Amino acid sequence: MTILFTPELAEDLIDLTIFSRQPHQLIPILQYCQSQNGYISRETVRQIADYLGVSEAHVYGVASFYTQFRFERPGDHQVRICLGTACHVQGGEILSEEIQKIIGIRPGEISQDQKFEFHEVACLGCCAQAPVVEVDGRIYGKVTRRKLQKVLRDHESI
Amino acid sequence: MNRFNSYREEALQKWDSQMVHSEIPVIYLGTASCGIAAGALDVLGTIQQTLTELGQPARIVQVGCIGPCYLEPIMDIAMPGGPRVSYTNVTPQKAKRILQANLTEGDLAPKMAKGHFGDEAFSSKTGIPKFFDLPMLKPQVRVILKNCGFIDPEDGDHYLAQDGYAGFLKVLEAGPQYALEALKESGLRGRGGAGFPAFKKWELARSAAGEQKYVVCNADEGDPGAFMNRALIESDPHAVLEGLLIAGYTVGASQGIIYVRAEYPLAVKRLRKAIGQMRSYGLLGDDILGSGFSFDINIKEGAGAFVCGEETALIASLEGKRGMPRPRPPFPSDSGYNGCPTLINNTETFGTVPAIMRNGGEWYQQFGVPGNYGTKTFSLVGKVKHTGLIEVPLGTSLRQVVEEVGGGTELPFKAVQTGGPLGGCLGASQLDTPITYEAMRDQGSIMGSGGLIVMDESTCIVDMARYFIGFALRESCGNCTPCRIGTRVLIDRLEKIIRGEGEPHDLEVMRKAADTMVKTSLCGLGQAASNPVTSSLNFFAAEYESHVHDHYCQAGVCKGLFQYVILAERCNGCGLCVKVCPANAIAGKLRETHTLDANLCTQCHACVEVCTKQAILSLPLSAEQDHLLLSEALQ
Ligand SMILES: Cc1cc2nc3c(=O)[nH]c(=O)nc-3n(C[C@H](O)[C@H](O)[C@H](O)COP(=O)(O)O)c2cc1C
Ligand code: FES
Numbered sequence A: 001m002t003i004l005f006t007p008e009l010a011e012d013l014i015d016l017t018i019f020s021r022q023p024h025q026l027i028p029i030l031q032y033c034q035s036q037n038g039y040i041s042r043e044t045v046r047q048i049a050d051y052l053g054v055s056e057a058h059v060y061g062v063a064s065f066y067t068q069f070r071f072e073r074p075g076d077h078q079v080r081i082c083l084g085t086a087c088h089v090q091g092g093e094i095l096s097e098e099i100q101k102i103i104g105i106r107p108g109e110i111s112q113d114q115k116f117e118f119h120e121v122a123c124l125g126c127c128a129q130a131p132v133v134e135v136d137g138r139i140y141g142k143v144t145r146r147k148l149q150k151v152l153r154d155h156e157s158i
Numbered sequence B: 001m002n003r004f005n006s007y008r009e010e011a012l013q014k015w016d017s018q019m020v021h022s023e024i025p026v027i028y029l030g031t032a033s034c035g036i037a038a039g040a041l042d043v044l045g046t047i048q049q050t051l052t053e054l055g056q057p058a059r060i061v062q063v064g065c066i067g068p069c070y071l072e073p074i075m076d077i078a079m080p081g082g083p084r085v086s087y088t089n090v091t092p093q094k095a096k097r098i099l100q101a102n103l104t105e106g107d108l109a110p111k112m113a114k115g116h117f118g119d120e121a122f123s124s125k126t127g128i129p130k131f132f133d134l135p136m137l138k139p140q141v142r143v144i145l146k147n148c149g150f151i152d153p154e155d156g157d158h159y160l161a162q163d164g165y166a167g168f169l170k171v172l173e174a175g176p177q178y179a180l181e182a183l184k185e186s187g188l189r190g191r192g193g194a195g196f197p198a199f200k201k202w203e204l205a206r207s208a209a210g211e212q213k214y215v216v217c218n219a220d221e222g223d224p225g226a227f228m229n230r231a232l233i234e235s236d237p238h239a240v241l242e243g244l245l246i247a248g249y250t251v252g253a254s255q256g257i258i259y260v261r262a263e264y265p266l267a268v269k270r271l272r273k274a275i276g277q278m279r280s281y282g283l284l285g286d287d288i289l290g291s292g293f294s295f296d297i298n299i300k301e302g303a304g305a306f307v308c309g310e311e312t313a314l315i316a317s318l319e320g321k322r323g324m325p326r327p328r329p330p331f332p333s334d335s336g337y338n339g340c341p342t343l344i345n346n347t348e349t350f351g352t353v354p355a356i357m358r359n360g361g362e363w364y365q366q367f368g369v370p371g372n373y374g375t376k377t378f379s380l381v382g383k384v385k386h387t388g389l390i391e392v393p394l395g396t397s398l399r400q401v402v403e404e405v406g407g408g409t410e411l412p413f414k415a416v417q418t419g420g421p422l423g424g425c426l427g428a429s430q431l432d433t434p435i436t437y438e439a440m441r442d443q444g445s446i447m448g449s450g451g452l453i454v455m456d457e458s459t460c461i462v463d464m465a466r467y468f469i470g471f472a473l474r475e476s477c478g479n480c481t482p483c484r485i486g487t488r489v490l491i492d493r494l495e496k497i498i499r500g501e502g503e504p505h506d507l508e509v510m511r512k513a514a515d516t517m518v519k520t521s522l523c524g525l526g527q528a529a530s531n532p533v534t535s536s537l538n539f540f541a542a543e544y545e546s547h548v549h550d551h552y553c554q555a556g557v558c559k560g561l562f563q564y565v566i567l568a569e570r571c572n573g574c575g576l577c578v579k580v581c582p583a584n585a586i587a588g589k590l591r592e593t594h595t596l597d598a599n600l601c602t603q604c605h606a607c608v609e610v611c612t613k614q615a616i617l618s619l620p621l622s623a624e625q626d627h628l629l630l631s632e633a634l635q
Helices: A023-037 A042-052 A056-065 A085-089 A092-103 A145-156 B002-020 B033-038 B040-054 B092-105 B120-126 B156-161 B166-174 B176-186 B198-207 B228-235 B237-251 B265-281 B311-318 B347-359 B398-405 B437-442 B461-475 B481-498 B504-520 B524-528 B531-539 B541-549 B576-580 B606-610 B627-634
Strands: A077-082 A116-121 A133-135 A138-140 B026-030 B059-063 B075-078 B084-087 B113-116 B214-219 B255-260 B296-301 B342-346 B375-382 B388-393 B413-418 B424-427 B451-456 B563-566 B616-619
Touching (some): A023 A042, A023 A056, A023 B296, A085 A092, A085 B375, A085 B461, A092 A116, A092 A145, A133 A145, A138 B033, B002 B156, B026 B033, B026 B040, B033 B040, B040 B059, B040 B092, B075 B092, B113 B120, B166 B237, B166 B347, B176 B237, B176 B347, B198 B237, B198 B342, B214 B228, B228 B347, B237 B255, B237 B296, B237 B342, B311 B342, B375 B398, B388 B398, B398 B451, B481 B504, B481 B541, B504 B524, B504 B531, B504 B541, B531 B541
Parallel strands (some): B214 B255, B214 B342, B255 B296, B375 B451
Antiparallel strands (some): A077 A133, A133 A138, B026 B075, B075 B084, B375 B388, B413 B424, B413 B451, B563 B616
């Protein structure tokens, strides 16, 4: 997997002084930065490395190990389809194909107009309501093709 | 101590006046993640609006998950003096009607009620069954889930009123030795999967040398298809925290850490709140309740890596490193977080501890069977009719869980996957296996943390094996070769079979690779990742063979290995499939048998989903619309 850093912006600079300068703080710091900027930019990596006194490679090495961290600016609407076991059994893949058809991008991609970003994930913890789709943090259960279209439409018009 | 007692007195009074003997109606709404996914927040909005419209005072209590998630959203109403009555699959419109009936017309709307929490007399008066007599709930017991769905998880007083922290007080009074004895007598085994006796781990951590010790609650729950830990934390966070507090006191740790999965924001929020409440009750901090014991609890959010559920990887992650497992020994109880003795247990293990401390170890033995005492929660999902969070005594048979609790399957049952991606697939002939750590292992699966995924005839076993291996492949940390390469070998062969290019020796190669992985992988992930393949090869050989020899997937999952055919005997010509087919492959007039053009069909499955008559079958490619074959398929 190649990961591209998007160009850094001034807003990427973050006040890290609420964290102690200990190595075990690295993941909480990364989580904090991502919650502030939506992603981890190259500049953020540099800044964290500086702050903790470790190498940039170390920061990046840890960040890239975990699926939570992302290195690109996110799209406006986050669409996630669960492909955990329960959702797989209940036809999650078919819904994933349907989403790809509707919003025209593949898993892991961001649409050209930045409107949608789409990911396949493993289990959102609502397995009894499978298949499950999450849009902008809101989880929808027992999703059918028809419900999917309505949900996506509703979110697009926000 | 006196301060705490007065908090408890207040909580009991509050519980009694606001919940048990409330003068205004109490409306319960399940708003754990599962309820929210089913639309509970929309219902909540309607409840608030309707109450305003009616000008009626009522108390809305947001509770956690009561278990039968397939019935969500669940709204209950307790009128003053009456028992709580449950209404299920509630939509905003339905909620409005039920509220109007109850609040303005004094009508319970028994037709819409699913169950109640009152006595027999209420049943005979109203015709509404008891909630816990519903087929899904009857075989269950509630030890861990006792409070789930009954208390407001964000109100610490509710927990206090349910004997909350009484287990901790007992341990404070009777001493750490009492805790160890009770745990030993209870026979409680780790609920994270391996079933290691809890008391042994606690004893090791207690006797380990070291000034600084840690207790860690594993709430990483990476098993896709399992949500027991999430539901417990969202519904009764204090139970887990009390268990952690008791553990800290018993082993002599001053710091507790909860490692929660990144995908569980609501669980994190409720834990934060509950920890704040503990602090205000004086249950955290220095010199807790004047005992000289000091303790604090931190939350660490995971960052999305399945392998971090493994204890040594989890510790690496806590330390801010890549979550790579390391060989044991040393075990965490000797050298864990920051090199200090660390006790790690699963969320459910901790959640069970308060009840054992309150009631004693012997009490716990009334549940389960010797060697496997107690109860276990499972997330019962997949193709069963009643999906949800369940709790049964260990020793219950899989059949009872699938058929009675789960209500069976719509299409014929095929298999149940236990233990998640590292577990195994068990077939119909193994359904009488009692659920114990040993029996599950002897059948070629594992107990695991509690995911039970039920599959029916529409699930393809080979596709499931590929699914699990794909998961293991992505989640393998890449540290050791057998796991990294082994999962690659397995997935290549499985994909080859699914494409219809499988050869008999592929099955041999897979067995060999699986064997190597089991024997030589570094951690539990690699050692068990091949389980789904091995168990399905053992118990569903025929299905593999039909893929390999006949290039036929009877379940109709592996594209290109079947063709859809409409069975004239079943088709009633309703036109639904014609409408949904995106490829215009189905033709036919209303009320006349439809036909499907296999050349146009993209096998998108849309027609199968809408057909109410199960008239669309997946037949072998070679079979023309041969009537003999059709009638065979019919059977
Ligand atoms: C790959 C892998 C993933 C695991 N995931 C979890 C998990 O999500 N939750 C958990 O409690 N234990 C998990 N375990 C087991 C833990 O290593 C550990 O045994 C457990 O947390 C101990 O708690 P217990 O004794 O209460 O069961 C996992 C083990 C492996 C090998
Ligand atoms: S498998 Fe989809 S929510 Fe768990």
